[in-house]
Each structure stands twice: as C-alpha cells, then as structure tokens.
Amino acid sequence: MPRLVLIDGSSYLFRAFHALPPLTNADGEPTGALFGVVNMLRATLKEQPDYAAFVVDASGPTFREALYPQYKANRPPMPDELRAQVEPMLQLVEALGLPILRVPGVEADDVIGTLALQGAADGIDVTISTSDKDFAQLVRPHVELVNTMTGSRMDGDEAVVAKFGVRADQIVDMLALMGDSIDNIPGVPKCGPKTAAKWLAEYGTLDGVVANAGAIKGKIGESLREALPQLPLSRQLATIKTDVALDVAPQALGLRERDVDALRGLYARYGFNQALKELDGVNALESPHMDVRALAGDPHKSRGSGRYAAPAEADEAPPAAELSAPGEYEAILTMEQLDAWIAKLQAAGEFALDTETDSLDPMRANLVGISFAVETGHAAYLPLGHDYPGAPAQLDRAAALAALKPLLEDAGRRKLGQHGKYDLHVFRRHGVAVRGYADDTMLESFVLNSSQRHDMDSLAQRLLGYDTIKYESVAGKGAKQIPFSAVAIDDAARYAAEDADITLRLHRVLAPKLAVEPSLEGVYRDIEMPLVPVLERIEANGVKIDADELRRQTADLSRRMLAAQQKATELAGRSFNLDSPKQLQALLFDELKLPALVKTPKGQPSTNEEALEAIADQHELPRVILEYRGLAKLRSTYTEKLPEMVNPDTGRVHTSYHQAGAATGRLASSDPNLQNIPIRTEDGRRIRKAFVAPQGRKIVACDYSQIELRIMAHLSEDAGLLNAFAAGADIHRATAAEVFGRTLEEVTSNERRAAKAINFGLMYGMSAFGLARNLGIGRGEAQDYIATYFSRYPGVRDFMERTRQQARDQGYVETVFGRRLYLEYIQRGTQGQRAGAERAAINAPMQGTAADIIKRAMVDIDAWLAGQGGQALMILQVHDELVFEADAGFVDTLLAEVPARMAAAAELRVPLVVDSGLGDNWEEAH
Incomplete structure (x- = not known):
C-alpha cells in the first residue's frame, strides 16, 4: 500500500530545541533546533514515503480560542533563539522537497487529523510523526504514530492501552478528565491518568463518568462534581478535528525534487559540513539515526569537540616519536649530582615527581627513593633507602630532603605526578609539605573520560604505545617478591625514573586534550586538582576509634549470629x-523445593542476596x-x-579517598571503606557510635x-518541584499529595513512603517492576503511580526524555559543572x-x-579551616x-560557618539545605 507521512513540525522543532545543547554557527546564529x-x-526521506507533508501552525487565533479565550493562555512566549530558527527551518524543509501545510483558523493537529483519516479511507497507510500524546486518539487501522527522535511506535489499540491504560477511542475523554496545564484545558482537579483510566474502565466514556458522578466517593468525587459544567468544553478542546476543509488531498502530497543549490547555501550558512559532503556525493551518511552533531560538523567549539561517544585514541594521530622512544635514566648517588638536578628543576617551568616506598599504605610508608623528570626521555632516580648487601653508598636521606625541601615547598614551582596524593603523604611524613602540586595525569585522564583505566601502565600503552617496566620484573612476585629497598639500584633507577618520565610524557599528551575542552578543563582545574591536597589532609587527620565499643558490638553480633544459626537449624x-553455598543450594532447592528464581552464570540456582530475597516470602529460612x-x-x-586498622603512630584510623574511583565523580573510600557502612539499620548506625571525638572535642556532621x-x-525546571523546594515543603509529602490526590495533611505515612520510593527510584531508573517490588504492590498499580507522577511533574518527564535523547545523540551526559559521563x-x-x-x-x-x-564545598571549607x-x-x-x-569552644563557629559554605557551593534554582548535628560520636552527630 502507498504510505503517507505527516510530520508534526511544531512538535519536533520544540523537541529538538530542548533536546540539544545551544548550538550556533560561525556567525553566532542559533542552530540547535x-x-x-x-x-x-x-530519517523520514531515507524511508522513501510515497507522500509526505510538514505541518505547522498558522499564525493567528484558532476556533479553540473562540470557544475558550483562556486556551493556551499560560504558554510562555517562544524563546528568541528558537523563534530565530523557525524561518530557516521552513526554508530547509522547502529545499528538501517536502510540502509545507499551514491552515488558518485551526491547529496543525487538526490538519494532520483530517489528512490522516482521509488517507486511511483512501487505502493509504498513514504515519504521524510526532511526540504529542494527543495524537493517540487518531490511532486505528492504517494510522500509526511514530516518534522519530526516540524510535517508539504506536500502531494499534494494544499499544495505546499499554501506554495510557485506555483505548484510542477513549483518549479524548481521558484528556478531558485530566485537563492539560500546558494548553490550559480545564479538567478535574487532582485527576491524573490513573484515576481517569479507572473511571473510563468502569463507566466506558466521559458521558458514563458524568452520569455516575454521584457514586464517586471522597475528595476526588467532589472535584469531579464541581468540574461537571466544564467537561464538555474540555472534551471539545481536546478533540482533534478530522473534517477541516483543505485545498489539498493526501494523493497531492508527493515529494518534489530537492533544490540542491538552496540546500548547499543553507548547509554552508548553518555549518552543516557533513550534510554538504553528502549533498555533493562525498562521504554519504549511512544511518538516518546518526548523531545530529556529526551531521552538523563541529559548530560549537566552545562546548568541546562534539565527537560521538568517548574519545578514542585509536583513531588519532600516533604520538610524537620522542614520546614513545626508550628513555635515558641515571641514578643520583652524589651531592654534586643532586645539586645539578636541583638547579635543573629550579630552571624548569614544571617537573614530574614520584616516590618509591616500602608500603602501599601512605600513612606508614617509608621513603626509599625519589625520581624526577624535566624533559621527556630523560629522568633521574635518587635512591635513599636501598639496604641490600653490597648496595652502593647513598646520600643521607635527611640531608637530601633538606636540600630538596625549598624546591618542593615552593608553590611557584609546578609539580606534576600520577596519583600524586600518595606522594604528598609520603613527603609530609618525612617533614616536607609539598606545595605547587599543579597537575596529575591520573586526574587528567579521569576527567577526559572517567570510564577508562587511569593507571600508568594502561595510560602509557593507550596514549603512548609504550610498554612500561612492571613492578614484578624488578621486585619479583608472590612469596618471592622483595621490598623495593632490596631492589638493585640499577634496576630501581630504570623502573623509578621511567615512572617520572612517563608521567611527564602523559601530561604532554593529556594537557592539550583538556585545553580544547573548556568545560572539562574547568572541572579539572577548579574541582579535581584543588581537592588533591584537601583529601591528603583529611586522610592524614584520620578519626579516633573507640575499640572497646567495637568489642562490645562484636560480642553482641556474635551472640545474635549464633541465635540465627540455631533458628536456621530448627527450620x-x-x-x-x-556459609556454604553448596549446602544452602541443596537444602533450599533440593530438599525444601523452593523455586530457583535467580541463577548463577553457569545456570545453577543462586544463593546470593538477590536470590534469597526473591524467595523470602515463601519460607522463613531464607530470611x-x-x-x-x-x-x-x-x-x-x-x-x-x-x-586492627588503627595506625600505631597516630592512634587513629585513616581511610583512603579515591577521586578516580567512580565514573560519576563521587569519591570512593577504602581501607576502611566508610561509604558502605549501613545507615538504614540500627546495627549499621550503631557502628558510627565507635567513631569518637577526643577529650575536649566534639564531632560535628x-x-x-x-x-x-x-x-x-x-535540571528539569519542573514548576511543581521548584515551588515545593522554594516553599521549604516536605518534598516526599508534597509528591504524595500530588500522586494520590490529597491535601498535605491527608497524606499517610505509607503514601509518603511510596512517594519517596518514586522520587528516588525514578532518579535511578527504577521501572514499574522495581517500584512494585519495593512497595509490595502490583506492577499495574506501580505503573499508575509513575504515570500520575509524570502528569503532575511533566518537567521531570521531559528532562528524562531529553537526557536520554542527548545521551543517544552525543554519547555522554554532563553535570551542571561540565563533567562528562560517557555511555x-x-x-x-x-x-x-x-x-x-539509559538509566545511567x-x-x-x-x-x-x-x-x-x-567537592567544591570541601575545597572552600579546607581553605577556611587553614586559618x-x-x-x-x-x-x-x-x-x-x-x-x-x-x-568544644569552637563548635558554634563551625556550625555557623560550614553549613553556609556548603549551601553556597553551587547556585541552583532551588536552595541547598544543609542539616547539622553535634555529639561525642558520629552516630550522635549524624
């Protein structure tokens, strides 16, 4: 059958405008939409439809304003940067050969509706290309909806019911009951899609709902009865006209030949460089769903390279030969050599620095040697603690550090390293407070693309094509591994000096990559690098532990573990x-015949936490x-x-923070991992009781x-959320009121809990299935909750859709400050x-x-605390x-200063609120 594509031009212009970054051409004209x-x-033209039309609203009022002067009265004016793109859009559509339809007195929806039904009646398959939900009322045999930006399709009643919970012929009645805040269509206050679908399922039509309005109980019933007089008008406003008198029939909407000259001029003006090549038959594009920025070339240099997906080094020019060649290294064994190197370091604009020690724990590591590099391919190693039999004489460590100290503590001398926080610790332990730590290759790599590996060996191989000397090759491995102090100095010099050299080489490659990405360089310079010394100080400060309290908790946990063992034996x-997965598997699934709902990668019944949770409602033993x-x-x-982790020198526990530990930029901690202490259970919270303040001090959280x-x-700019936060409302209670159609005072604790699950679940991509499991409700009910939530907070829905599309288009998403996460x-x-x-x-x-x-708050607060x-x-x-x-006497000052600085760490559309607590231990303060 022939095919007609009707394009909702206004819908896609707005969607493209909001979905893409604010792109401009070389002359500064907006081009994103x-x-x-x-x-x-x-994408549409590539599918070669028989007929097509690009339909937009005509200027002037329509019959709906005549019916209801307030129709669309709340809509804000079109942004200037979008208005500027309307005429160029129409010129491009015209040049591409697509008919443009604008009919005064009606909306584009009505023109599309009329053509769709005419085409279907004439035996034409009709595709309406739109993202507007109102068009679902037109779905029927030979009429389908397609959202070209997302690829979703709605081609029958089953699809409409799956999306909205009602049939296509009930969509208008549903819209009338719900109303529409965007178009200012009055409906029934507090009636969301769930309630409207429920009424229509019970009473069939809007007329049926009206006839039975007296039987509907509660506040929502009162709202319905109050809204009865305006429901016929709401239905009329929501109904797409399908009988518009048109001067053109579907069969007259054939595609014209492209105006190649006009297209060439438009593509050149707006920076569609790749499209120009396609137009001239060069480098033709293969996919209609390609990245729009690839189509456009690179029109927005100020926002970065515009490449699709993560930067990959494989398709770039190989590094300069000197960055891949073997280096020349020396060992510094005399004071004359050291003086010469200090002079060289003083004269250099920057130099790479690395330490070798006898421990991976920076709080216990003793310095064995230091390496330096001021130019690529040349580096030196200063051994200070090699103590194997026959080791050559080395400079006295104290004397060497005294000679280096003025240089290392000079903030005007730029130092760079690879994971340099460790080295800062080591120098501090030996009496040197390094200043001027300016660049870190691990963090440069992390900010450029957090999803890759950032260790030196991986970076050297990927960026330099260089195979580094491995630690095992000089120190051995396993039981035969020797401490670095026992490594021969010649071997140690090759290994350690190479570290400094490769660090400098990596910086030479990574720094230019950051320089052409201003937003990423801002994250690196303004957030990550200033945080390095802050984290070093926090780690060095450590926290005091009450070992007696932990011993008491251990005894209590042991008693309860024994009781659980006895209970399990009885059951x-x-x-x-x-503790034996094999015995548990046999007991649960072979003997007790419980269902194996979760399998291992090898297909065996799993006994992990997820598997036990899945069957905990069927037998007491899994719980x-x-x-x-x-x-x-x-x-x-x-x-x-x-x-056992208390440092004997400080009497405190010192965790390690990892800036490159999580792709989103969140700090991770280890040894011990303090991020994973449970806070939802009483036992988990009790562990915080063992983190205590010394005599005369307090813990403040x-x-x-x-x-x-x-x-x-x-980010979503949703009016409901913005207003709730601006008013200082309990956001979960406010959400519950919206979702369940209640006043704030009527919201129950269970409803607030459900709203909290929705609020947080949606941020983490929770599906209706996940929400249902979380709340212990049916999947359909959970889907209704989500649908109602989005109807009340449409800005959130639009933000999520926009973000997904941006992720597909550019391969990454960004934080407010410009950090990227490649997907x-x-x-x-x-x-x-x-x-x-998509969830990520x-x-x-x-x-x-x-x-x-x-992180910004930590940097600011650390600077304040220094004074x-x-x-x-x-x-x-x-x-x-x-x-x-x-x-204790400083607590009031701290409580006045720190929350204010935390709240001022960012300027958002809603206030940042900081809760504070005080106590003798962390649990009391939290």
Whole structure:
C-alpha cells in the first residue's frame, strides 16, 4: 500500500530545541533546533514515503480560542533563539522537497487529523510523526504514530492501552478528565491518568463518568462534581478535528525534487559540513539515526569537540616519536649530582615527581627513593633507602630532603605526578609539605573520560604505545617478591625514573586534550586538582576509634549470629553450614523445593542476596539466612576489623579517598571503606557510635538534604518541584499529595513512603517492576503511580526524555559543572546494556553534580579551616556528608560557618539545605 507521512513540525522543532545543547554557527546564529529537525527529516526521506507533508501552525487565533479565550493562555512566549530558527527551518524543509501545510483558523493537529483519516479511507497507510500524546486518539487501522527522535511506535489499540491504560477511542475523554496545564484545558482537579483510566474502565466514556458522578466517593468525587459544567468544553478542546476543509488531498502530497543549490547555501550558512559532503556525493551518511552533531560538523567549539561517544585514541594521530622512544635514566648517588638536578628543576617551568616506598599504605610508608623528570626521555632516580648487601653508598636521606625541601615547598614551582596524593603523604611524613602540586595525569585522564583505566601502565600503552617496566620484573612476585629497598639500584633507577618520565610524557599528551575542552578543563582545574591536597589532609587527620565499643558490638553480633544459626537449624530440621553455598543450594532447592528464581552464570540456582530475597516470602529460612549474613558482614568488615586498622603512630584510623574511583565523580573510600557502612539499620548506625571525638572535642556532621532531588528540580525546571523546594515543603509529602490526590495533611505515612520510593527510584531508573517490588504492590498499580507522577511533574518527564535523547545523540551526559559521563552502550550492545546506559544517563547528571558540589564545598571549607589554628579538622566525607572534629569552644563557629559554605557551593534554582548535628560520636552527630 502507498504510505503517507505527516510530520508534526511544531512538535519536533520544540523537541529538538530542548533536546540539544545551544548550538550556533560561525556567525553566532542559533542552530540547535535546526540540527534536530533536519536529522528527523533525513530519517523520514531515507524511508522513501510515497507522500509526505510538514505541518505547522498558522499564525493567528484558532476556533479553540473562540470557544475558550483562556486556551493556551499560560504558554510562555517562544524563546528568541528558537523563534530565530523557525524561518530557516521552513526554508530547509522547502529545499528538501517536502510540502509545507499551514491552515488558518485551526491547529496543525487538526490538519494532520483530517489528512490522516482521509488517507486511511483512501487505502493509504498513514504515519504521524510526532511526540504529542494527543495524537493517540487518531490511532486505528492504517494510522500509526511514530516518534522519530526516540524510535517508539504506536500502531494499534494494544499499544495505546499499554501506554495510557485506555483505548484510542477513549483518549479524548481521558484528556478531558485530566485537563492539560500546558494548553490550559480545564479538567478535574487532582485527576491524573490513573484515576481517569479507572473511571473510563468502569463507566466506558466521559458521558458514563458524568452520569455516575454521584457514586464517586471522597475528595476526588467532589472535584469531579464541581468540574461537571466544564467537561464538555474540555472534551471539545481536546478533540482533534478530522473534517477541516483543505485545498489539498493526501494523493497531492508527493515529494518534489530537492533544490540542491538552496540546500548547499543553507548547509554552508548553518555549518552543516557533513550534510554538504553528502549533498555533493562525498562521504554519504549511512544511518538516518546518526548523531545530529556529526551531521552538523563541529559548530560549537566552545562546548568541546562534539565527537560521538568517548574519545578514542585509536583513531588519532600516533604520538610524537620522542614520546614513545626508550628513555635515558641515571641514578643520583652524589651531592654534586643532586645539586645539578636541583638547579635543573629550579630552571624548569614544571617537573614530574614520584616516590618509591616500602608500603602501599601512605600513612606508614617509608621513603626509599625519589625520581624526577624535566624533559621527556630523560629522568633521574635518587635512591635513599636501598639496604641490600653490597648496595652502593647513598646520600643521607635527611640531608637530601633538606636540600630538596625549598624546591618542593615552593608553590611557584609546578609539580606534576600520577596519583600524586600518595606522594604528598609520603613527603609530609618525612617533614616536607609539598606545595605547587599543579597537575596529575591520573586526574587528567579521569576527567577526559572517567570510564577508562587511569593507571600508568594502561595510560602509557593507550596514549603512548609504550610498554612500561612492571613492578614484578624488578621486585619479583608472590612469596618471592622483595621490598623495593632490596631492589638493585640499577634496576630501581630504570623502573623509578621511567615512572617520572612517563608521567611527564602523559601530561604532554593529556594537557592539550583538556585545553580544547573548556568545560572539562574547568572541572579539572577548579574541582579535581584543588581537592588533591584537601583529601591528603583529611586522610592524614584520620578519626579516633573507640575499640572497646567495637568489642562490645562484636560480642553482641556474635551472640545474635549464633541465635540465627540455631533458628536456621530448627527450620531446616538438621544442622548445616550457613556459609556454604553448596549446602544452602541443596537444602533450599533440593530438599525444601523452593523455586530457583535467580541463577548463577553457569545456570545453577543462586544463593546470593538477590536470590534469597526473591524467595523470602515463601519460607522463613531464607530470611534467617539473610539476617545471619548481615550480622556476619558487619562483624567481619567493621567491628572486628576497625580496631586492627588503627595506625600505631597516630592512634587513629585513616581511610583512603579515591577521586578516580567512580565514573560519576563521587569519591570512593577504602581501607576502611566508610561509604558502605549501613545507615538504614540500627546495627549499621550503631557502628558510627565507635567513631569518637577526643577529650575536649566534639564531632560535628553536616549533610546536604535531598541534594539529588534538588538537582533534579534544577535540571528539569519542573514548576511543581521548584515551588515545593522554594516553599521549604516536605518534598516526599508534597509528591504524595500530588500522586494520590490529597491535601498535605491527608497524606499517610505509607503514601509518603511510596512517594519517596518514586522520587528516588525514578532518579535511578527504577521501572514499574522495581517500584512494585519495593512497595509490595502490583506492577499495574506501580505503573499508575509513575504515570500520575509524570502528569503532575511533566518537567521531570521531559528532562528524562531529553537526557536520554542527548545521551543517544552525543554519547555522554554532563553535570551542571561540565563533567562528562560517557555511555559506551547507549546505542550498541544488548537491550539490557542499552537500558542500563539509559538509566545511567538519567542518574549521572544528578549524582555527578552532587559530587561536584560537595567537592567544591570541601575545597572552600579546607581553605577556611587553614586559618583557624587547628581548632577544627575535617575528618570524613561520606556521600553527601562532611564530618568534623572540633574543640568544644569552637563548635558554634563551625556550625555557623560550614553549613553556609556548603549551601553556597553551587547556585541552583532551588536552595541547598544543609542539616547539622553535634555529639561525642558520629552516630550522635549524624
């Protein structure tokens, strides 16, 4: 059958405008919406329809304004930068050979509706290309909806019901009941899609609902009865006309020949460089769904390279030969050599620095040697602690450090390293406070693309094509590995000097990459590099642990673990090893015949936490096993281990923070991992009781309140969220009121809990299935909750759709401050991988922005604390919380200063709120 494509031009112009960054051409003219529309048109033309039309609204009032003067009265005026793209869009459409239809007195929707039904009646398959939900009322045999920007299709009643919960012939009635805040169509207050679908399922039509209005109970029934007089008008406003008198029939909408000369001029003007090549038959594009920025070339240099997906070194020019060649290295064994190198370092604009030690723990490591490089291919190693038999004489460590100290503590001398925070610790332990630490190749790589590996060996291979000397090749491995102090100095010099040399080479490659990405360079210079010495100080400060408290907790956990073992034995009817997956598998699935709902990669029944949770409602034993495991994990990970981690020199526990540990930019911690201490359980919170203040001091905790939801409000610009936060409302209660159609006072605790699950679940990409499992409700009910939420917070829905599309288009998403997260599987891989990438795309801007904000706050607070004479120390950072140890007399000052500085770390459309607490231990302060 012949095919007619009707393009909702206005819809796609707005969608493209909001979905793409604010692109401009060389003359500064806005082009972002044009790129999106042209990409959509190319996709349509590539499918070679028999007939097509690009339909837009005509200027002037329509019959709907005559019916209801307030129709669309609330719509803001079109932004100037979008208005400027309307005429160029029409010129491009015209030049591409597409008929343009504008009919005065009606909307584009009515023109499309009329042509769609005429075409279907004439035996033509009609595709309406739009993102407007109102068109679902037109779906029927031979009429389908396609959203070209997302690829979604609605081609029958089954698809409409799956999307909206009602049939196509009920869509108008649903719209009338719900109303539309965008078009200012009055409806029934507090009636969302769930309620409207429920009424229509029960009563069939709007007329049926009206006839039975008296039987509908509660506040929503009162709202319905009050709205009865305006419902006929609402239905009339929501109905797409299908009988518009048109001067053209579907069969007259054939495509014309392209105006190649006009297209060439337009493409050149707006920077469509790749499209120009395609027009002239060069480098023709293969995919209609390609990245719109690839179509456009690189029109927005100020926002970065505009490349699709993560930067890949494989398609770039190889590094200069000197960056891949073997280096020349020397060992510094005399004071004359050291003086010569100090002079060389003093004269250099910057130099690479690295240390060799006898421990991976920076708080216990003793300095064995130092390496330097001032030019690529040349470096030196200063051995200071090699003590193997026959080792050559080395410079006295104290004397060498005294000679180097003025240089290392000179903030005007730029130092660079690879994971240099470790080296700062080592020098501090040996009496040298390094200043002027200016660049870190690990962080340069991390900011450029957080999803790659950032260790020196991987970076050297990837960026330089250079195979580094491995530690095992000079120190051995396994039981035969020797300490670095026992490595022969000649071998140590080759290995250690190479580290400094490769660091400098990597910087020569990475720094120019950052220089052409201003937003990324800002993240690197303004957030990550200033944070390095801050984290070093926090780690060095450490936190005091109450070992006696932890011993008491260990004893209590042990008693409860024994009780759980006994309970499990009773339930099983025999003894078994709770720590043996094989025995658990046999007991649960072979003997008790419980369903194996989760499988291992090899297809065997799993006994992991997810598997036990899945069957915990079918037998008491899985729940007891989970309880036992939770207690065991707390005991082994924290209550038993923390006392063993107390540093004998400081009497405190010192965690390590990792800036390159999470792709979103969030800090990770290890040895011990303080990010994973459970806070939702009483046992987990009790562990914080063992983090204490010394005599005469207090613990102060300052925590951002609902920061990711606030960032969601900022990014989505949803009016409901913005108003709720501006008013200081309980956001979960406010959401519950919207979703369940209640006043704030009527919201129950369970409804607030459900709203909280929705608020946070949507940020992490939770599906209706996940929400249903979380709340213990049916999947359909969970889907209704989500649909109602989006109807009440349409800005959130639009933000999520926009973000997904941006991720598909450019291969990455960004935080408010310009940090990027590249999404490897957003357009390739399995369906599960793509879905995971989309979930990450939604969450990363919020989680990453939250990480950026607290990092900015830490840098500011650290600078303030430096002038307070040690009256307070920043000792922990855990997720959105900062923890301090302060003199009792300084607490009031700290509580006045720190929350204010945290709240001022970013300017969002909603206020940042910081909660503070005070106590003798972390649990009391939290």
